[in-house]
């Protein structure tokens with residue numbers, strides 16, 4: 001079966017920077033793909049590119065985004081609007097500010113139904129109440145007339161989810177849906193997303209900082225560094241045997257891969273240096289921070305290779321972790 | 333919380349604050365006016381040209397102008413407590429009647445001007461925001477700067493020169509065709525024709541303010557996260573602006589509009605004089621020239637009430653526009 005979404009060599013360009021470069025990945029129906037990487041690695045821009053909602057200054061300089069056989073980068077504004085909210089939906093990182101403060105949540109949910117399914121306002125309201133029930137908001141008949149400020153962060157994110165799944169989209173993009181939430185709420189919201197994914201047979205792009213989330217919810221993981229994919233693997237393989245030095249650093253920097261782990265508990269940037277140091281470098285973007293770096297790393301950008309089935313890695317000098325002496329430090 | 337409850341709560345607070353404010357304004361104005369040289373008797377005597385010391389003293393005692401200042405204030409406040417604004421020596425009629433004659437003229441003029449200002453201002457501001465940084469925005473910015481800096485009496489005179497004298501489209505002054513016996517719609521249209529120019533001259537300054545304000549406010553709202561959510565739902569750019577950006581952007585504009593009501597009353601004095609529009613502004617001007625302080629005090633009292641009512645209206649609109657207000 002052809003994948004639902006296939007991104008090929010996507011490059012996003014600003015006048016002075018290319019924050020996403022040669023990025024490729026694909027997702028099939030019902031699958032959850034996690035994209036991980038530290039702040040500034042280009043995860044949100046990738047998500048916005050899928051929605052064709054990049055900031056004005058940005059443009060897609062190269063590559064294609066094929067969704068259900070159509071290249072989104074070549075679609076007109078009208079056709080794209082037709083897909084947004086109906087076939088591709090997105091949940092944003094900040095539930096506090098992502099809802100309109102002067103509109104009831106019921107009307108904000110109803111709006112998407114009125115736009116795409118041409119429902120009457122009464123029918124849309126009924127559906128909004130059903131959707132609130134679907135995302136497990138108690139007393140939905142009452143809550144439907146609430147304004148966003150009357151809800152907690154977790155509740156608001158549920159409302160965002162209700163808006164996103166209202167038209168039963170084929171693809172749901174969740175850009176760090178839980179980073180702004182408390183640890184306990186986090187798992188509930190992700191469980192809800194996962195249930196809805198199964199019920200609605202959606203494909204989910206789950207963008208996250210949080211490796212704990214990846215371990216529990218993803219079918220496939222893409223690790224991004226400085227706008228490029230540096231590794232791709234199934235979650236088990238990635239945790240048992242990370243290949244790219246950056247992925248190893250990420251895992252080592254995570255205190256513990258338990259479910260109550262939260263990115264605030266241990267910053268991913270504990271790898272020495274920062275992503276900024278990659279700007280304007282030739283060769284491997286990770287070289288300034290890599291503990292395996294050698295002279296030849298500065299010659300050219302390493303290509304993705306296939307070290308094992310279902311795996312990709314962009315470092316020619318990687319060996320299986322079992323052969324690396326400091327592996328003991330990583331077996332948490 | 334239901335909108336009505338929110339609005340009621342806002343209203344009660346405003347009313348309770350209004351009483352001491354109005355009292356303070358009356359007393360302060362009373363003493364300020366005492367500082368002006370001369371009184372009504374002086375002016376009336378000067379105009380008559382044949383006053384004797386006795387006739388002036390008689391005038392003064394008839395209107396209580398010879399009493400000590402504090403006694404006069406006491407009288408005035410006593411009148412107020414009995415819902416009377418006093419008696420005008422110059423016009424020979426109760427101040428309340430005088431004001432009642434003139435108030436509708438000014439109110440319609442202001443309402444008309446404010447409506448023009450807000451409508452045009454918001455439309456122009458939205459246009460400027462949509463084209464921010466590009467040619468339409470630049471052009472409109474220049475115009476708004478012009479309207480902002482030209483005094484309203486000059487705009488008034490130029491409008492008269494252009495539309496009344498040169499083109500002959502609109503009347504140059506007055507409030508209605510004299511001697512006409514129009515009723516119903518034709519009467520309203522006739523009135524409107526007379527109102528266009530004065531209302532426009534009064535409004536242009538505020539059009540400029542609201543346009544700039546709307547522009548800034550919309551540009552700010554545009555960058556907020558919920559606007560991106562709206563686009564992600566598949567709304568058209570117009571739908572996003574009309575349903576999500578505008579209402580949020582209007583909140584600061586209603587505040588300003590409320591504050592401008594007082595300023596507009598001041599502007600009305602000038603515009604009503606230029607267009608010989610029979611309103612409160614011109615009455616105030618005549619009262620100053622005639623040192624008719626009871627009339628002036630009445631007008632000032634009414635103006636402060638108007639401003640307070642306007643602010644209450646703004647609070648209500650706010651409470652309706654912004655659901656977060658009642659929660660505070």
Ligand SMILES: Nc1ncnc2c1ncn2[C@@H]1O[C@H](COP(=O)(O)OP(=O)(O)OP(=O)(O)O)[C@@H](O)[C@H]1O
Pocket residue numbers: 014017019037038039040041042043044045046055057
């Ligand atoms: N409007 C913009 N103009 C210029 N550069 C931008 C703009 N938006 C993002 N960038 C750059 O693109 C890079 C990637 O940003 P992006 O928001 O995709 O990161 P991210 O991986 O989502 O990070 P986070 O985890 O903090 O959300 C950043 O380095 C940022 O500086």
Ligand code: SF4
Pocket residue numbers: 244245246284285286287288290291292293294297302314315316317318
């Ligand atoms: S290519 Fe070199 S610098 Fe880049 S990750 Fe591999 S070892 Fe490190």
Ligand SMILES: [Mg+2]
Pocket residue numbers: 043044045093175176
């Ligand atoms: Mg992001």
